[in-house]
Amino acid sequence: MAINWFRFSSPATFYPLAGKLVPWFATGAAALAAIGLYVGLVVAPTDFQQSDAYRIIFLHVPAAWMSMFLYVVMAGWSAIALGYNTRLSAMMAQAIAPTGALMTLIALTSGAFWGRPTWGAYWAWDARMTSELILLFLYLGVIALRNAIDDPRRADRACGVLALTGVVNIPIIYFSVQWWNTLHQGATVSLTKAPAMASIMLTGMLIMSLAAWLYAIAAVLARVRTIMVERERGAAWIAALPEVRSA
Amino acid sequence: MLAARSATPHPKRHSERPWALLRPSPDRPMTTAAATMNPMATDAPWPAIRWAVARDLRLALRSRTELAVQLLFYVIVVSLFPLATSPEKNLLSTMGPGVLWVAALLASLLSLPRLFAADFADGTLEQIALSPYPLVALVFGKIVAHWLTTGLPIAALAPLLGLQYAMDGEATVVLTAALALGTPILSLLGAIGAALTLGLRASGGLLALLILPLYVPVLIFGAGAVDAAHAGLGADANLSLLGAGLILAILGAPFAAAAAVRVALD
Numbered sequence: 001m002a003i004n005w006f007r008f009s010s011p012a013t014f015y016p017l018a019g020k021l022v023p024w025f026a027t028g029a030a031a032l033a034a035i036g037l038y039v040g041l042v043v044a045p046t047d048f049q050q051s052d053a054y055r056i057i058f059l060h061v062p063a064a065w066m067s068m069f070l071y072v073v074m075a076g077w078s079a080i081a082l083g084y085n086t087r088l089s090a091m092m093a094q095a096i097a098p099t100g101a102l103m104t105l106i107a108l109t110s111g112a113f114w115g116r117p118t119w120g121a122y123w124a125w126d127a128r129m130t131s132e133l134i135l136l137f138l139y140l141g142v143i144a145l146r147n148a149i150d151d152p153r154r155a156d157r158a159c160g161v162l163a164l165t166g167v168v169n170i171p172i173i174y175f176s177v178q179w180w181n182t183l184h185q186g187a188t189v190s191l192t193k194a195p196a197m198a199s200i201m202l203t204g205m206l207i208m209s210l211a212a213w214l215y216a217i218a219a220v221l222a223r224v225r226t227i228m229v230e231r232e233r234g235a236a237w238i239a240a241l242p243e244v245r246s247a
Numbered sequence: 248m249l250a251a252r253s254a255t256p257h258p259k260r261h262s263e264r265p266w267a268l269l270r271p272s273p274d275r276p277m278t279t280a281a282a283t284m285n286p287m288a289t290d291a292p293w294p295a296i297r298w299a300v301a302r303d304l305r306l307a308l309r310s311r312t313e314l315a316v317q318l319l320f321y322v323i324v325v326s327l328f329p330l331a332t333s334p335e336k337n338l339l340s341t342m343g344p345g346v347l348w349v350a351a352l353l354a355s356l357l358s359l360p361r362l363f364a365a366d367f368a369d370g371t372l373e374q375i376a377l378s379p380y381p382l383v384a385l386v387f388g389k390i391v392a393h394w395l396t397t398g399l400p401i402a403a404l405a406p407l408l409g410l411q412y413a414m415d416g417e418a419t420v421v422l423t424a425a426l427a428l429g430t431p432i433l434s435l436l437g438a439i440g441a442a443l444t445l446g447l448r449a450s451g452g453l454l455a456l457l458i459l460p461l462y463v464p465v466l467i468f469g470a471g472a473v474d475a476a477h478a479g480l481g482a483d484a485n486l487s488l489l490g491a492g493l494i495l496a497i498l499g500a501p502f503a504a505a506a507a508v509r510v511a512l513d
Binding site for chain 2 (some may be wrong): 158
């Protein structure tokens with residue numbers, strides 16, 4: 001029995017699938033966020049050095065991880081869109097950019113509120129926060145270029161080239177704490193070594209990261225459905241949709 | 248031969264064959280006679296680079312006023328900062344390298360549309376893209392000519408402007424070296440942005456938004472070279488990183504810029 005790997009690479013087949021997946025990912029994200037915030041705000045003990053101010057890691061670290069991860073995913077979809085000339089891959093890249101920008105903004109502002117009580121300053125221009133700021137500008141640049149080009153297919157390709165050009169920033173952000181003497185601490189969590197933080201705090205952080213990931217998937221799938229209806233508005237399958245017929 | 252021509256399938260647009268963004272199409276007909284007369288024609292990059300450099304230099308030198316205006320913009324911006332802050336020598340020598348670098352970034356942004364816009368407007372860019380020579384080589388030649396007319400004068404002016412900022416000899420030497428290594432990177436990365444924003448409205452501001460985040464590492468290492476030299480750490484690390492960035496930019500940026508040109512021409 002041959003599997004058609006490209007079954008869902010058409011907007012007409014992916015639209016209903018995405019519609020079925022969004023509620024699952026959204027409720028999963030809400031549930032995990034509730035559990036993670038309970039663990040982080042109630043169960044985890046007060047930190048010895050930073051007292052209760054450290055608890056912002058349960059928002060800051062997941063948002064920062066997602067901001068970097070989403071950019072790489074966006075670049076990946078852009079590469080597929082440029083290589084295979086598929087519309088849906090480019091629509092996925094278009095859908096990811098605003099969520100990625102939001103995650104970056106959350107990471108920057110929550111980091112500023114963490115820095116004020118711990119380092120004494122809202123902003124310090126160290127390597128990691130500077131490169132995260134650059135990441136925000138890269139996301140905004142992709143969104144601005146998309147809005148500036150009228151032809152959607154030309155916009156797909158131009159934003160694809162731009163996203164792939166900017167992906168070199170992600171390793172810079174990630175390794176900036178190793179390459180520079182910065183205010184930011186080094187990596188507390190590693191795949192190869194035991195974590196340097198209490199395990200209950202690590203658990204809370206990982207649950208919140210998973211919640212952020214599920215939220216991002218739900219938001220991107222919901223947004224790509226809107227993008228599909230906008231861009232494919234002349235197609236027959238759109239006209240046959242119940243939500244369009246009843247409108 | 249006429250029958251063979253009409254039997255050739257109609258060449259597809261790049262929008263249908265995106266992998267042709269980087270290479271000219273293999274089904275572009277090239278007769279046997281032409282191939283034997285000019286065996287170097289289709290794939291050789293050096294004739295293409297030489298041609299593009301020579302043409303763009305000739306065109307730029309015909310409008311020397313435009314080049315002088317961009318250089319004057321650089322000088323005026325550099326002169327504004329001491330007026331806005333204070334002419335106190337220590338402050339000036341500390342901020343001198345940074346100011347010269349930021350002004351170089353801004354002057355580069357101002358001059359980048361010149362790379363492709365004029366050719367795009369009158370259809371020459373389309374002819375360049377249709378030629379049998381690799382577009383990557385032609386774009387690289389254009390970028391070299393752009394640096395020779397924009398970046399090189401900026402780097403050459405650095406010692407003179409360093410006097411305005413009371414920079415000592417060592418700082419001036421390091422700054423000039425950093426600018427000489429960094430301004431080509433600015434032209435290379437800027438070409439990608441210039442190609443992406445071809446023909447768009449509000450392209451000047453959009454170009455700045457797209458390119459300045461990519462310029463920031465160059466700025467940090469370039470201005471940091473002088474700081475490192477002052478702090479006694481030596482500028483070697485920063486200059487080496489700038490050199491590495493230049494090599495990476497030479498290897499990657501012409502391909503991205505050529506892809507962006509083909510996207511804009513479709």
